[in-house]
Amino acid sequence: MATIRPFKAIRPPRDKAHLLASRSYVSYSDKTLKEKLENNPYTFLHIINPEYKKKNKKSGIEKYQLVKEKFEDFLKSGNLIQDEKAAFYLYQQQKGKHIFQGIIAASSVQDYLNGSIKIHEHTITEREEMFKNYLDVTGFNADPVLLSYKGNFIIQSLINKISKSRAEYNFTTTNKVQHQLWKIFAEDEIKIISKTFSKIDKIYIADGHHRSASSALLAKKRKANKEANCNYFMSCLIDEKQLHIINFNRLVKNLNGLSSSDFVEKIKTKFEVSKISSTVFNPRKKDEISMYLNGKCYCLIAKEGAFKADCVSKLDPAILSNNILFPILGIKDEKTNKNITFESGTTPLSEIKNRVDNREFAVAFILKPIPIKTLKEVADKGKIMPPKSTYIEPKLRSGLTIYPID
DSSP, X not given: OOOEEOBOOEEOOGGGHHHHXXXXXXXXXXXXHHHHHHHOTXXXXXXXXXXXXXXXXXXXXXXXXXXXXXXXXXHHHTSSEEOSSOBEEEEEEEETTEEEEEEEEEEEHHHHHTTSEEOOSOOOHHHHHHHHHHHHHHOEEOSOEEEEEOOOHHHHHHHHHHTTSOOSEEEEOTTSEEEEEEEEOOHHHHHHHHHHHHTOOOEEEEEOHHHHHHHHHHHHHHOOOXXXXXXXXXXXXXXXXXXXXEOEEEEESXXXXXXXXXXXXXXXXXXXXXXXXXXXXXXXXXXXXEEEETTEEEEEEEOTTSSOSSTTTTSHHHHHIIIIITTTTOOOOTXXXXXXXEEETTSOHHHHHHHHHTTSOSEEEXXXXXXXXXXXXXXXXXXXXOTTOOEEEOOOOBTSSBEEOO
């Protein structure tokens, strides 16, 4: 059972939506971030970077207080407004030929705590605490957690109907992605959405494990009335068939003191190794991993006994970690080891090849995307995937709808 409810979103006026909504702060280079802040007075980035012109910036609670003050300035100036009536919101993103459609709603923290909302990633306690404090001080959340559900005819029919009407927002960003948003405030449509989701027994976190965990910590801290906003978190619920799950590739800086030939020989103890070409390729076969080393691309296929049959051990990232990264390259903790870098499958293979050819990295491993069926199997069994197993689209904009916690 999925418990969701409408909420009174804080959001930009129609004429400023394209200027205010931004990508995730961490996705911008320092140069691009500076340009955005200097040339766009409306961008949401100003709210989360209130001291961008200062050399000595505050951190922690002091910074969060400044974020809150900047947020309140945007409200007072009319750059942000709040809906008077609680609503759901239909969000649509089109990237090339791929269309994503999701219902933005307030999802229950209790559903997360009791396991109705399924997880597949570990969270880092320090990050959970940090974002909990951020939410507690600022009193808002501007980034929806991306949740997936098994396709539903009733919900999709309603989405199809609403998306034919005029959108509240309709704009295209410079990366050629179209964004549209509709308010859903009719009582009958709100009831249909709430009732239909209440009959869906499993919801899966696609992106936003830390945000969900931090929201749960905040709810525990505040111990407020069960109807309080802090007992819910903003989410975007999307049909699992629409998710675009992309692989994360691994680039390693050195071979842990081994020569290239010795490295390949060690790999052969657990893998069938064949030299394919000088061009990096995407693996296709079961248990196949592509490796680019010294101007040559190899096909690696795990031998029998190289991995256990459980749902996590048989994943390509686990096979790579357990048989090469840790035992041969000495990379025990991939989240903290500086010898390894992760690149999503959106990075062209030609760029990865050049970075190895230019000696920035010694070797690159190219993996296959993990199917949604496998992700759900791992989550249903209460297991956790290795770090950086999936890169999932759509990537949602910050500030398009803002959830008031206070």
